[in-house]
Amino acid sequence: MKSKLNKAYMTEVLEMLLRTPSPTGYTHHIMKKVEQEVNKLGYELTYTNKGCGIVTVPGVRNDRVIGISAHVDTLGAMVRSIKENGTLKITSLGGFMMGAIENEYVQIHTRDERVYDGTILTSRPSVHVYEDAREFKRDEANMEVRIDELVKSKKEVQDLGIRVGDYISFDPRVQVKENGFVKSRHLDDKASVASLFGLLRLIQEEGLKPLFTIKLFFSNYEEVGHGSAFIPEDITDFIAVDMGALGDDLSGSERDVSICAKDSSGPYDYQMTSKMIELAEKLEIGYAVDIYPRYGSDASAALKAGSDIRAALVGPGVHASHSMERTHMDAVVNTAALLAAYVMEPVEA
Incomplete structure (x- = not known):
């Protein structure tokens, strides 16, 4: 069979x-x-x-x-709040390590079916700027989504139609190999x-x-x-x-x-x-x-x-x-x- x-x-x-x-x-x-x-x-x-x-x-x-x-x-995430600088705080959906999603590309899905791209980062994402970037704790409170739109404020994010409670999906990064392996989220x-x-x-x-x-x-x-x-x-x-x-x-x-x-x-x-x-x-x-x-x-x-x-x-x-x-x-x-x-x-x- x-x-x-x-x-x-x-x-x-x-x-x-x-x-x-x-x-x-x-x-x-x-x-x-x-x-x-x-x-x-x-x-x-x-x-x-x-x-x-x-x-x-x-x-x-x-x-x-x-x-x-x-x-x-x-697994996924949801918009927990919109920060005054135009980034998004998240709340997790399912149990995963925050380190497993750091630097991941995402999509934000609004309630009226608009979709925006972004990236999950810590709020101290660069070693050239933040002295504690390497040691900074990877937890929900310190993670945020940088939206790939011209936004610098909470109001500009809201003008896109993004609201608290909108869903966030992770880029699966699908690869199907000729030898039979499949790697993906x-x-x-x-x-x-x-x-x-x-x-x-x-x-x-x-x-x-x-x-x-x-x-x-x-x-x-x-x-x-x-x-x-x-x-x-x-x-x-x-x-x-x-x-x-x-x-x-x-x-x-x-x-x-x-x-x-x-x-x-x-x-x-x-x-x-x-x-x-x-x-x-x-x-x-x-x-x-x-x-x-x-x-x-x-x-x-x-x-x-x-x-x-x-x-x-x-x-x-x-x-x-x-x-x-x-x-x-x-x-x-x-x-x-x-x-x-x-x-x-x-x-x-």
Whole structure:
């Protein structure tokens, strides 16, 4: 089944997603693109009240329903205030190091759909001017956006239509390499969304019928912890597809699908996780099992919200998460392959 997955298609979808700004809370544009792509494959996307998207794929049986989620929302920022010198103070959306966004190009999205370019800097951005520029603490209070417009005052910024509460997206700096590497911001979690589209296209092209009905769930508030606080009540088994963390004391790689046995919310379902491992080994899908003590997922959000589900967490390995991220398309394909195998041979009650 892995050989039938269309890597070129997943790469194309991933690049489209990465180039579409979608900081958490500002996901209406990317959800329209998700809907268009779903429609191209012959399926329908329905929406929850807060804008999450759901695609239903009928199975041979409907006595259990498998939910599979990935999130389209990303890290970003919002205008906290407009300074008298014409720069913008920011407040962060999602958890990242301020050093990871220093000197990054950004776009400011106004409520009336105007877009302005800018750069995130500290308020002491030059070693030639400020004696403490190197040691200056990188925190929200000391970061600002320099707008690429002829503005020197708060009023001139307001005349552009920029207001407190406007969204700020980071330049993803997408690069797709011939050797399969993809480096970009926001691979968390757009690499996983690309895997879901690979799965959906495989089902459509091969005429596959999952054992149980599946519902693909595109969440839009994962970075702030409630992307899947609501999921459809008929979902009995829930697989969060989110990036696999890489680093010290972890065994995954940028080419593997990561299977998370436990994160900050506790252990994932024993039977589901064991089945994922069994399938990966049987089908020779590159995988690793890891534990993430500083990580939460859409599955843990659903559990905390009281959903009566079994839950698992898998996803493509991503290096330098919440910073300048990198993965390999092999990890995206391996994730889609594991999901495809699971929906055809899931854990039964």
